[in-house]
Amino acid sequence: MPELPEQYAAYLQDKDQTFVETVRPVLEQSAAGERHGVHVRFTAGSVQAVVDEANPYGTITEGLD
Secondary structure, X not given: OOOOOHHHHHHHOOOXXXXXXXXXXXHHHHHHHOOEEEEEEEEOOXXXXXXEEEEEOOOEEXXXX
8 A cells, every 4th residue: 555644644543444444545545646635524424535625735624514
């Protein structure tokens, strides 16, 4: 697996395996482009992550969307 930036790796550090498997591919996509950050949304018992143009690269935000 590609190396993630320190802030992304730290974000995943204390998360369960299912969460990591859901979010890590989007963190990798963000790291590959090095342009935008990531938004993690929690909706009705699920987790989704998207590369978010509103976030600067390296930033992760969370919300109940």
